[in-house]
Amino acid sequence: MIEPDPRPLPWLNATLVGIAPASARVKSYRFRVAFDRPMRAGQHVDVRLTAPDGYQAQRSYSIASPPGGDGTIELLIEGLPEGEVSGFFDAVAAVGDTIEMRGPIGGAFVWGPEDGGPLLLIGGGSGVVPLLSMLRHRAAAAPEIPALLLYSAREAGEAIAAGELATRARDEPHFDLMLTLTRAGGRRIDAGLIAEALERLGSPRHAYLCGSNAFVSAVAERLVEAGLDPSLIHTERFGG
Amino acid sequence: MSTRGFTGRRPPEATRERLPPGQYLTEDFPVLQIGPNPRIDLATWSFTLSEGSKPLKSWTWDAFNALPRTRWGGDIHCVTKWSKFDTAWEGVSFDALLADAGIAAPTDFLLAEGYDDYTTNVPVADLAGGKGMVATHYDGAPIPPDHGGPARLLVPHLYFWKSAKWVKGLRFTKRDEGGFWELRGYHMYGDPWREQRFTGD
Numbered sequence: 001m002i003e004p005d006p007r008p009l010p011w012l013n014a015t016l017v018g019i020a021p022a023s024a025r026v027k028s029y030r031f032r033v034a035f036d037r038p039m040r041a042g043q044h045v046d047v048r049l050t051a052p053d054g055y056q057a058q059r060s061y062s063i064a065s066p067p068g069g070d071g072t073i074e075l076l077i078e079g080l081p082e083g084e085v086s087g088f089f090d091a092v093a094a095v096g097d098t099i100e101m102r103g104p105i106g107g108a109f110v111w112g113p114e115d116g117g118p119l120l121l122i123g124g125g126s127g128v129v130p131l132l133s134m135l136r137h138r139a140a141a142a143p144e145i146p147a148l149l150l151y152s153a154r155e156a157g158e159a160i161a162a163g164e165l166a167t168r169a170r171d172e173p174h175f176d177l178m179l180t181l182t183r184a185g186g187r188r189i190d191a192g193l194i195a196e197a198l199e200r201l202g203s204p205r206h207a208y209l210c211g212s213n214a215f216v217s218a219v220a221e222r223l224v225e226a227g228l229d230p231s232l233i234h235t236e237r238f239g240g
Numbered sequence: 241m242s243t244r245g246f247t248g249r250r251p252p253e254a255t256r257e258r259l260p261p262g263q264y265l266t267e268d269f270p271v272l273q274i275g276p277n278p279r280i281d282l283a284t285w286s287f288t289l290s291e292g293s294k295p296l297k298s299w300t301w302d303a304f305n306a307l308p309r310t311r312w313g314g315d316i317h318c319v320t321k322w323s324k325f326d327t328a329w330e331g332v333s334f335d336a337l338l339a340d341a342g343i344a345a346p347t348d349f350l351l352a353e354g355y356d357d358y359t360t361n362v363p364v365a366d367l368a369g370g371k372g373m374v375a376t377h378y379d380g381a382p383i384p385p386d387h388g389g390p391a392r393l394l395v396p397h398l399y400f401w402k403s404a405k406w407v408k409g410l411r412f413t414k415r416d417e418g419g420f421w422e423l424r425g426y427h428m429y430g431d432p433w434r435e436q437r438f439t440g441d
Contacts, residue, residue: 004423008440013241046437048262049243057248058262058321084249084264092245099243105438107424108274213271217386220276230276231357237271 005037011048012036014073014101016093022076024157026126028064029075029089033101039067040110041137042130042208042236045075045103049085059085062129062210062236063104064161066137067112076129076160109236111206112137117145120197120204122189122219124152124211128160130236131208135165139172148176148201150193152215155183176200189215194222204228210236258315259323260432266322269387274420277385278355278406285390287374288409289341296412297341301390307332307340310373312396317432319399329394331375334367337410347412351419352393352404359419360404361428362395364412371397374407399430399437 014033022028044062065074079090093099111119111134119138121131128151138147153159159179169177178197180187187193198204207223209216216237224230250256255265288298299307310333317323338345345364352360366372375394376383383389388405395402401421422428427436435441 004418004439005425006439009425009438049246049248050241051246051248052242054242055248055250056262057246057264060320088243088246097244098241100241102438105425108420213386217271217277224276224279230278233275235273235275237273 007036009102009105010036011100011102013098016095016097016099017072019093019095023160023162026076026078026158026160027090029077029093030065030072031075031099031101032072034071035104037104039063039073039104040107040112041066041133042110043104043106043133044130045073045101046105047075047085048100048102049088050100057084060105062133064129064132064136066133066140068140076126076132078126109208109210109234111208113142113145116205117142117147118201118204119145119147120201120207121147121149122151122197122207122209122211123149124189124215124219125154125158126160127209127211127215127236127238130210132161134208135168135175139168139175143172144174146174146176146201148178148197150178150180150189150197152180152182152189152211155181155186189219189222191222191225194219194226198226204232207233208236209233211238213237255325258325260317261435262437263317263321263323263432266324269324270318270320270322271386272318272320272401273356273405274358275356280355280385280390280406282390286408287391289337289343289412290409291346291412292414296343296346297337299340304332304374304391305376308336310336310370312373312394314396316396316400316403319401319426319430319437323432327396328379329373329375329396330377330380331373331391331394333370333373334410335370337374338368345412347414349414349416350410350412351417352402352407353409353411354404355406355408358404358406360393360402361413361417361419361422362393362398362402363416363429366395366398371395397431399427399432401426402430
């Protein structure tokens with residue numbers, strides 16, 4: 001049952017406290033921010049930048065960190081030189097900066113231990129970010145829930161948090177990782193990979209798909225064809 | 241509060257005037273939805289006006305397409321910040337649906353309902369008088385499934401989450417009841433020009 005939060009969603013000052021590489025093209029930005037409401041894994045924030053003359057630009061970014069924690073959140077932002085906001089983060093933002101932010105936002109693409117499993121997570125490119133939040137939350141709060149991440153990246157160097165994911169797959173008994181690379185003769189997520197994922201995971205209680213629209217549309221179709229109940233399939237898309 | 245080192249990349253003046261606050265212009269047509277496209281068979285498709293649980297009038301696909309047609313062209317704005325200019329839609333106006341049903345709107349509010357179980361609330365005043373339609377065509381062709389075909393609601397002056405995809409009916413409600421996103425923190429009305437994204441904006 002949904003309990004709407006009647007309070008306005010305030011803009012908050014978030015302090016940038018850490019920047020680190022997360023893949024060849026993506027950096028991790030850690031912010032200290034005090035949300036006034038609980039977060040769920042899979043949600044996003046809105047970020048607002050203001051020029052000296054008052055001009056503003058806003059964008060949404062998925063939260064990579066899990067709920068709870070130390071009062072900081074992690075965003076993973078690709079350094080697109082042509083991007084008005086992503087380009088700012090890549091070229092200008094520095095530790096100590098204050099950025100306006102509000103959230104957490106989004107109530108459809110979310111998971112918590114109470115939602116159960118097994119969990120089938122399928123990400124394309126930077127679409128892995130909200131899934132990372134779910135995996136981190138699961139590992140901390142409900143490691144007994146089986147989960148499998150099927151992650152499609154263009155090449156090995158572009159896989160986000162590749163080291164962490166490999167370590168989790170090695171150390172967490174109920175987490176399984178399938179990484180597929182699409183460049184250099186690699187393989188896209190097709191019916192065969194879906195069948196293998198379902199074989200390894202068992203019948204999922206939830207499937208979460210995130211990536212470009214073309215990616216999510218294609219994978220959602222394959223899942224429905226594989227017999228998954230469409231109501232178990234949650235999607236989050238970006239791009240046209 | 242200005243952001244250290246941020247100057248922004250302003251769109252040209254003419255574009256800026258057409259962009260509501262916080263929006264940016266996109267050339268493509270992003271797709272946002274909460275699940276897979278529902279499978280819809282035109283042979284069993286129907287569109288229903290109802291008041292609470294009571295159906296008032298239903299149309300089959302053929303009957304719906306025999307109704308008078310209307311067109312709308314202009315800019316659309318998504319709460320996720322993209323705006324798309326000069327879109328072209330065709331369908332059946334809300335006014336034409338009421339006229340064919342031979343009724344006046346029985347209440348001031350309604351919930352649009354989709355084949356994917358999505359719902360969103362719209363005041364009747366924002367659909368009547370030529371403001372809203374059930375669209376079947378985009379840019380001269382049937383609306384593709386990714387964009388809500390065979391039929392979606394079109395309320396172009398509100399954020400686009402109000403323009404429910406794969407719409408199967410409009411249910412009049414006594415009160416203004418929140419739909420899917422409104423129950424998850426989105427604004428009850430959603431005027432892009434007043435930047436009504438979330439509760440209390």
